[in-house]
Amino acid sequence: MADRTMNRGTGSGGSSSGAPASQGLFTRQSSGLVRELGIPAATGIALASVAVVNTFINFYSGLFNFTKVDMVLPLLLAAGIWLVAMFAYRYLLQAIPRAGGEYIYLSRIIHPAIGTMVGIATAVGFTYTLSANANFAAAYVPFALNSLGAAFNSSALTSAATSIANTTSCGQVTCSPGLAICAVAMLVIVGLGSIFSLRRIAQIILALVIFQVLAFLVLGFLFATHSHQDFVNALGSFSGHATAYNDVIALANKNNIPLGVDLGASLLVIPFMVLNYNGVLYSYYVGGELKRPGSTYIWASVISLVLLIVVWVGVWLLMRNTIGLDFMQAQAQVGGTTDYGSITSLQANAGGLGYGLVLSGDPITKILIGLAVPAAELAVDLAFVAVVTRVIFALAFDRMLPIGLAKISERSQSPINAVILAVAVGILFTIGGSILNIANISANLALFFALVLLAGSVAALALPFRRPDLIKNPATNDVDRVGGIPTAAVWGALSTLCALFTVGVIIAKPSVFGAFSFVSVGSLVVIFFSGPIIYLIVRQRRLASSSIDMNLAMRELPPE
Amino acid sequence: MAFGQAKDRRALRLFFATDIHGSDRCFRKFLAAASIYEADALVLGGDIAGKGLVPIRSHNGTLSAEVRGEVVSVPRAEEDRLRAEINRLGFYSVIAGEDDAKRMAGDAAYLNEAFTNAITDQIQGWCRLAEERLPPNVRCIITPGNDDPLAIDPVLKSAPRIECPERELCEIGPVLLASCGDVTPTPWNTEREFPEAELEKRLSAILEPAPPRAKVVANFHNPPYGSGLDYAAELDETLHPVIRGGRPSIIPVGSKAVRAVIKKYQPVVALHGHIHESKAAQRIGKTLCLNPGSEYSADVLRGVIVDLGAARDYNDFLFTSG
Numbered sequence: 001m002a003d004r005t006m007n008r009g010t011g012s013g014g015s016s017s018g019a020p021a022s023q024g025l026f027t028r029q030s031s032g033l034v035r036e037l038g039i040p041a042a043t044g045i046a047l048a049s050v051a052v053v054n055t056f057i058n059f060y061s062g063l064f065n066f067t068k069v070d071m072v073l074p075l076l077l078a079a080g081i082w083l084v085a086m087f088a089y090r091y092l093l094q095a096i097p098r099a100g101g102e103y104i105y106l107s108r109i110i111h112p113a114i115g116t117m118v119g120i121a122t123a124v125g126f127t128y129t130l131s132a133n134a135n136f137a138a139a140y141v142p143f144a145l146n147s148l149g150a151a152f153n154s155s156a157l158t159s160a161a162t163s164i165a166n167t168t169s170c171g172q173v174t175c176s177p178g179l180a181i182c183a184v185a186m187l188v189i190v191g192l193g194s195i196f197s198l199r200r201i202a203q204i205i206l207a208l209v210i211f212q213v214l215a216f217l218v219l220g221f222l223f224a225t226h227s228h229q230d231f232v233n234a235l236g237s238f239s240g241h242a243t244a245y246n247d248v249i250a251l252a253n254k255n256n257i258p259l260g261v262d263l264g265a266s267l268l269v270i271p272f273m274v275l276n277y278n279g280v281l282y283s284y285y286v287g288g289e290l291k292r293p294g295s296t297y298i299w300a301s302v303i304s305l306v307l308l309i310v311v312w313v314g315v316w317l318l319m320r321n322t323i324g325l326d327f328m329q330a331q332a333q334v335g336g337t338t339d340y341g342s343i344t345s346l347q348a349n350a351g352g353l354g355y356g357l358v359l360s361g362d363p364i365t366k367i368l369i370g371l372a373v374p375a376a377e378l379a380v381d382l383a384f385v386a387v388v389t390r391v392i393f394a395l396a397f398d399r400m401l402p403i404g405l406a407k408i409s410e411r412s413q414s415p416i417n418a419v420i421l422a423v424a425v426g427i428l429f430t431i432g433g434s435i436l437n438i439a440n441i442s443a444n445l446a447l448f449f450a451l452v453l454l455a456g457s458v459a460a461l462a463l464p465f466r467r468p469d470l471i472k473n474p475a476t477n478d479v480d481r482v483g484g485i486p487t488a489a490v491w492g493a494l495s496t497l498c499a500l501f502t503v504g505v506i507i508a509k510p511s512v513f514g515a516f517s518f519v520s521v522g523s524l525v526v527i528f529f530s531g532p533i534i535y536l537i538v539r540q541r542r543l544a545s546s547s548i549d550m551n552l553a554m555r556e557l558p559p560e
Numbered sequence: 561m562a563f564g565q566a567k568d569r570r571a572l573r574l575f576f577a578t579d580i581h582g583s584d585r586c587f588r589k590f591l592a593a594a595s596i597y598e599a600d601a602l603v604l605g606g607d608i609a610g611k612g613l614v615p616i617r618s619h620n621g622t623l624s625a626e627v628r629g630e631v632v633s634v635p636r637a638e639e640d641r642l643r644a645e646i647n648r649l650g651f652y653s654v655i656a657g658e659d660d661a662k663r664m665a666g667d668a669a670y671l672n673e674a675f676t677n678a679i680t681d682q683i684q685g686w687c688r689l690a691e692e693r694l695p696p697n698v699r700c701i702i703t704p705g706n707d708d709p710l711a712i713d714p715v716l717k718s719a720p721r722i723e724c725p726e727r728e729l730c731e732i733g734p735v736l737l738a739s740c741g742d743v744t745p746t747p748w749n750t751e752r753e754f755p756e757a758e759l760e761k762r763l764s765a766i767l768e769p770a771p772p773r774a775k776v777v778a779n780f781h782n783p784p785y786g787s788g789l790d791y792a793a794e795l796d797e798t799l800h801p802v803i804r805g806g807r808p809s810i811i812p813v814g815s816k817a818v819r820a821v822i823k824k825y826q827p828v829v830a831l832h833g834h835i836h837e838s839k840a841a842q843r844i845g846k847t848l849c850l851n852p853g854s855e856y857s858a859d860v861l862r863g864v865i866v867d868l869g870a871a872r873d874y875n876d877f878l879f880t881s882g
Contacts, residue, residue, distance in 0.1 A: 097858055097859060097860065098858075098860060098881060290858075293858065397879070397881065408839075475641065546867070546876045546878075547569050547570035547867045547869075547876060548573075548865055548867050548876055548877070548878045550878065552596075552597050552598070552865060552878060552880065553865075553878050553879070553880050553881075555596045555597070555880075555882065556882050557589035557592050557593055557596055557861055557882030558588075558589070558592050558596075559585045559588060559589060559859060
């Protein structure tokens with residue numbers, strides 16, 4: 001007989017071994033180790049998928065594309081949409097606690113072909129996003145170098161910023177080889193970082209997120225401790241024109257740009273803010289690695305949402321107070337004109353970071369502000385690699401992609417071949433984007449993300465009807481209901497409505513959210529419909545040589 | 561690409577899972593697998609006993625216990641719900657006063673008895689569940705692993721709906737199933753551990769009586785050494801992972817005896833478990849070796865569907881995660 005003493009061996013979950021009787025769990029001598037991701041790691045992945053400082057880009061986009069816009073209401077309403085989606089996805093994760101996101105949910109609940117459609121699309125779309133984020137970070141390298149140059153009084157750094165930004169003619173487009181090299185270098189760093197275990201990656205991501213939040217707090221402190229007049233004076237000094245502030249507003253008035261707040265216009269900005277939060281729920285993509293999937297996911301998502309609301313709404317209100325809404329609206333509208341350039345060199349699309357740079361007097365603040373965006377994009381790409389590789393892993397596990405892509409590294413427990421594939425394709429997208437004009441192909445990226453949200457919401461809506469056995473309450477032998485309607489369906493329906501609203505606004509405003517062309521729509525169609533075609537080919541090929549239908553692997557077992 | 565061309569080659573479909581460690585939810589999924597995966601026989605390959613025992617305190621009509629790291633209190637009327645919640649984590653529960661808890665902490669034999677009772681109670685319950693739920697034409701084979709106390713063997717053998725052919729050859733359709741839950745020594749010093757030489761004798765004794773042309777499927781809990789089915793973290797004397805170069809050192813921990821026996825007898829398929837984190841498929845000679853791994857702590861039942869043909873040369877598999 002084995003020695004079954006207390007305080008030895010390994011216990012899974014609950015108290016660790018070594019707990020005295022008063023702590024509530026005895027463990028016996030038995031073999032095996034358990035790997036689990038807790039709330040901090042899941043929160044890190046969720047926050048990094050969002051990129052906290054990217055909000056300035058979306059603030060700018062909203063102010064640039066619409067007039068008389070304020071961000072408070074859109075920020076709150078968009079958070080509400082994600083809150084609804086969060087509850088809908090909770091049911092999906094509880095029913096199917098595994099990695100792979102919408103692919104897994106749709107293939108198990110609706111049909112493998114539909115799941116593969118969304119799975120392949122998210123794999124391609126998210127890999128493109130890796131490249132887009134790397135390009136975005138590269139575009140901010142000159143800003144970062146200028147900030148560091150100002151912090152260290154280094155002309156070499158500011159010269160490097162100018163050199164990196166130099167453009168030349170590359171194939172179909174004007175490109176900047178320096179920025180392209182920066183983007184590729186970042187993806188290589190991301191690839192190397194992604195070889196570590198997910199727990200370690202999550203720790204790195206969390207550190208980068210903390211860095212961003214620190215930069216935000218410093219910005220908030222700057223805005224809170226400076227008066228409006230301080231900013232007016234600082235901008236004058238920065239621009240070499242004492243009246244720069246009023247000149248920008250006067251320029252907007254001269255161009256008949258209406259300033260102020262209009263509720264209807266503000267509502268149109270909601271899709272920008274929905275995209276702003278995009279990623280806040282992404283811990284469900286690593287659902288198979290979460291400790292207690294349902295509650296860990298909810299806690300990580302709620303903490304992330306609340307933190308983002310507080311930070312973003314807080315910074316926006318501070319900016320309104322210190323910078324002034326009229327100035328921000330005017331600057332976004334006229335920031336690209338020659339007249340604006342003759343007033344000030346402050347980069348309009350840098351938004352709050354630019355205002356912070358104007359107000360900051362010490363080198364530490366300049367360093368923090370300068371490095372905030374690269375740190376954010378590095379965190380986003382690390383998180384997206386974690387997300388996209390889990391989708392690739394799930395597809396490969398089900399044999400939709402070569403089984404080698406589901407290989408797990410014995411050292412890091414990460415899908416190493418999937419990481420290599422994602423980073424390699426990301427680099428190809430980056431290089432391709434620098435020498436070819438692929439703007440048309442990716443024009444409907446906002447619509448793509450909204451459609452993925454819609455797909456997940458529909459899966460939640462269908463869950464209690466298609467697979468009630470997966471969410472049956474053992475006490476009542478029925479699914480939980482509100483007014484006779486399954487609760488999961490209620491949240492799924494609400495989330496579907498929110499997603500449809502977002503899709504509707506995006507389609508209704510192509511000039512803002514992405515124009516529809518033959519190439520852009522064709523790209524979406526190819527990306528989405530390649531999945532079912534792959535599914536049909538792979539299934540038929542397998543059936544020709546095997547007696548086991550691969551669909552069996554996509555049948556979720558009922559837990560009760 | 562003819563649809564269903566290979567379908568007729570199947571003579572038997574097995575569904576194999578292992579290492580569910582007391583997870584009630586995984587066992588229910590295991591039973592459901594018969595109909596979901598259209599299996600003719602279910603095989604659960606050992607390590608079915610749980611690892612933790614949660615004492616439930618009774619005080620003034622209220623029951624309290626630590627669940628998921630938090631103290632949960634419920635009225636006595638909700639005892640079943642509380643126990644079910646604890647069991648869902650793969651733990652057992654026992655109503656214990658302060659004195660009982662103190663005795664468990666200080667008296668190894670008393671704690672051992674409490675564990676054995678909890679384990680056998682659960683397995684008896686599972687046997688009843690199998691009787692209720694399994695279709696009559698599906699065979700259900702459950703064999704022990706090294707983490708299972710010897711006390712479960714008679715429980716399994718006496719259950720009318722369960723077969724427990726431990727250290728025996730058992731005929732299932734066109735194949736003979738050879739089962740053994742014994743393993744080589746582990747750092748945890750569990751039951752059913754034997755030195756390599758002794759294990760090789762035991763395994764050979766099971767396989768030796770098989771007719772020369774018989775189609776044998778091995779159900780050996782221990783995976784073969786260096787097969788890719790046996791990679792695990794290297795542990796030091798304190799059972800903590802050994803770190804080399806900033807990373808946990810991963811080493812093969814399988815059995816050389818199992819490997820030698822597979823090479824000698826060449827069963828068509830060998831089903832293994834034991835190493836949760838080492839899901840893999842590998843051929844040793846003509847033998848297809850499979851370890852579906854285990855994710856019982858996440859309520860996920862990992863398994864493998866194995867189709868075997870009447871002809872010796874046909875077998876196929878598909879890993880599942882349900």
